[in-house]
Amino acid sequence: MAILGLVGKPNVGKSTMFNAMTEKIVDIANYPFTTIDPNIGTSYVITDCPCKELGVKCNPQNSKCIDGKRYIPVEIIDVAGLVPGAHEGKGMGNKFLDDLRQADAFILVVDASGKTDLEGNPTENHDPVEDVKFLLNEIDMWIYGILTKNWDRLARRAQQEKNIVKVLADQLSGLNITEEDVRVSIKDLDESPIKWTDEDLLNLSKKLRKISKPMIIAANKADHPDAKENIERLKKEFKDHIVIPTSAEIELALRRAEKAGLIKYNGNDFEIIDEGKLNEQQKNAFNYIKEFLKTYGGTGIQECINRAYFDLLNMIVVYPVEDENKFCDKKGNVLPDAFLVKKGTTAKELAYKIHTEIGEKFIYAVDARKKMRIGADYELKHGDIIKIVSAA
Numbered sequence: 001m002a003i004l005g006l007v008g009k010p011n012v013g014k015s016t017m018f019n020a021m022t023e024k025i026v027d028i029a030n031y032p033f034t035t036i037d038p039n040i041g042t043s044y045v046i047t048d049c050p051c052k053e054l055g056v057k058c059n060p061q062n063s064k065c066i067d068g069k070r071y072i073p074v075e076i077i078d079v080a081g082l083v084p085g086a087h088e089g090k091g092m093g094n095k096f097l098d099d100l101r102q103a104d105a106f107i108l109v110v111d112a113s114g115k116t117d118l119e120g121n122p123t124e125n126h127d128p129v130e131d132v133k134f135l136l137n138e139i140d141m142w143i144y145g146i147l148t149k150n151w152d153r154l155a156r157r158a159q160q161e162k163n164i165v166k167v168l169a170d171q172l173s174g175l176n177i178t179e180e181d182v183r184v185s186i187k188d189l190d191e192s193p194i195k196w197t198d199e200d201l202l203n204l205s206k207k208l209r210k211i212s213k214p215m216i217i218a219a220n221k222a223d224h225p226d227a228k229e230n231i232e233r234l235k236k237e238f239k240d241h242i243v244i245p246t247s248a249e250i251e252l253a254l255r256r257a258e259k260a261g262l263i264k265y266n267g268n269d270f271e272i273i274d275e276g277k278l279n280e281q282q283k284n285a286f287n288y289i290k291e292f293l294k295t296y297g298g299t300g301i302q303e304c305i306n307r308a309y310f311d312l313l314n315m316i317v318v319y320p321v322e323d324e325n326k327f328c329d330k331k332g333n334v335l336p337d338a339f340l341v342k343k344g345t346t347a348k349e350l351a352y353k354i355h356t357e358i359g360e361k362f363i364y365a366v367d368a369r370k371k372m373r374i375g376a377d378y379e380l381k382h383g384d385i386i387k388i389v390s391a392a
């Protein structure tokens with residue numbers, strides 16, 4: 001399962017965002033490095049559950065359905081704070097890079113209020129565009145460092161073995177970089193790696209980062225009055241990235257208020273359950289939050305998760321069933337499982353994901369909505385309900 005990493009310099013609100021996403025309590029304090037160990041937690045990708053459209057009552061097993069929305073669990077990792085020079089081991093550099101290895105996609109959290117400097121200390125008018133540039137550079141330098149270790153020998157070997165892609169992918173395998181990533185990234189370079197210049201290698205590191213470490217930029221603290229201008233600047237500067245204004249603090253407040261039974265929160269807006277139970281301070285806070293939600297259409301937190309899986313990682317949701325008429329498993333659970341899979345996954349590959357033996361003995365599949373037989377190579381579509389017929 002693809003893991004989502006939260007990265008950024010100290011004090012931008014990663015822990016708050018992590019808590020908002022997972023509702024797990026970790027230290028939240030206004031000083032750098034309250035996050036010492038990476039925190040791994042569970043959050044949810046949310047999508048429309050087919051139960052509504054089909055008019056059935058579902059019994060989810062691997063996920064949850066709330067008011068016709070399917071909540072599919074995903075793993076989130078809160079990566080330790082990052083400071084400039086991390087690739088050289090500064091701050092908690094090596095730990096940061098180790099944690100980074102584990103994630104498949106990233107939410108790069110910046111402080112859009114401009115109130116923290118590059119090291120995470122309080123300041124005024126800091127430009128978050130610099131933070132994004134520095135983080136991307138840290139990752140580029142990290143990849144470059146590993147790529148160019150014993151470079152001369154490596155380049156000669158790649159040339160002799162006439163298998164540049166494999167040799168480079170082996171060198172980079174610890175970074176979750178695949179042969180396909182390497183193949184795409186080197187296609188404009190000279191055939192002999194011994195001719196590659198230092199600049200070529202640096203550009204190659206950048207390309208590899210773009211392909212293998214996709215990122216969304218979360219312009220956090222969007223609720224701050226100084227954030228608006230910085231958000232616009234981030235959007236303008238990083239046109240090829242998804243930039244989402246977020247307020248981790250408001251999301252956390254809303255989720256906690258819902259837990260406490262004060263409000264009903266639907267992800268974009270909320271309703272106060274009993275106005276009479278609120279004190280003046282709470283009423284003011286809710287008014288302030290209402291205004292924010294009106295301006296931005298939401299806190300951006302769920303949008304970050306959903307877009308990371310659907311847009312960055314190109315995933316879709318499919319529902320395997322065993323009875324194509326009742327949309328249920330053997331035990332009668334309707335729409336029991338929701339699987340996040342890569343776009344382009346075939347019916348047979350899905351069978352393998354359910355169980356190796358089911359994949360090996362795959363015969364055909366059925367599109368349960370259309371009651372139509374489909375072959376092994378059928379490419380699954382978002383929302384498909386699929387029965388696998390196998391000799392297993």
Ligand SMILES: Nc1nc2c(ncn2[C@@H]2O[C@H](COP(=O)(O)OP(=O)(O)OP(=O)(O)O)[C@@H](O)[C@H]2O)c(=O)[nH]1
Pocket residue numbers: 008009010011012013014015016017027028029030031032033034035080081082120220221222223224246247248249250
């Ligand atoms: N206004 C506003 N403040 C926020 C928001 N998110 C976090 N903060 C505040 O920013 C400060 C730092 O938040 P943390 O979540 O501890 O930051 P961090 O990035 O995890 O920091 P380290 O653990 O040091 O790496 C805290 O005072 C939070 O209350 C937000 O969306 N809006």
